[in-house]
Amino acid sequence: MPVPGAVQVQLPDGRTAWGRPVEQHLDPLPPATTPPEAMPGWAKALSLVAGSLTLMALGSAAALRIAAPALGGLVDLLDTLWRVALTLAVFLVGVGLTGRLLLASARRTDTATAPAEQQPMVFAPQIDTGGTRLLGRSGDVNIQIGDRNRNKQ
Numbered sequence: 001m002p003v004p005g006a007v008q009v010q011l012p013d014g015r016t017a018w019g020r021p022v023e024q025h026l027d028p029l030p031p032a033t034t035p036p037e038a039m040p041g042w043a044k045a046l047s048l049v050a051g052s053l054t055l056m057a058l059g060s061a062a063a064l065r066i067a068a069p070a071l072g073g074l075v076d077l078l079d080t081l082w083r084v085a086l087t088l089a090v091f092l093v094g095v096g097l098t099g100r101l102l103l104a105s106a107r108r109t110d111t112a113t114a115p116a117e118q119q120p121m122v123f124a125p126q127i128d129t130g131g132t133r134l135l136g137r138s139g140d141v142n143i144q145i146g147d148r149n150r151n152k153q
Contacts (some may be wrong), residue, residue, distance in 0.1 A: 007020070
């Protein structure tokens with residue numbers, strides 16, 4: 001007997017083989033509480049928005065292509081404004097990033113050379129009352145609070 005619990009059976013072609021009895025009834029799996037979602041909701045929403053934005057861009061391009069001969073001057077003006085706005089945006093972002101990098105490097109050198117002892121607390125108000133007095137007093141009040149000689153406004 002090659003397999004424990006096996007019985008000898010006759011195959012249709014006349015050979016003899018060993019087989020194990022099989023249970024006639026298997027218990028079904030318990031049903032899932034919620035069926036799994038094939039695609040998450042955020043992915044559906046993103047695909048719908050992307051599709052509608054694509055169709056809107058294609059429709060706008062077709063409308064501009066049709067209207068370009070009649071509105072040539074306006075299209076040129078809009079194109080110039082777009083290029084100026086894009087150039088300004090790139091310039092301002094570059095200046096901002098450069099300023100942040102320089103400020104971060106300056107802070108790193110300040111903290112690297114700072115002494116280990118406690119900074120003395122300095123409270124030094126500085127009042128500037130210059131300006132017109134037409135609508136009351138105007139001016140700046142700067143208060144320095146122990147930050148290595150930097151004013152906090």
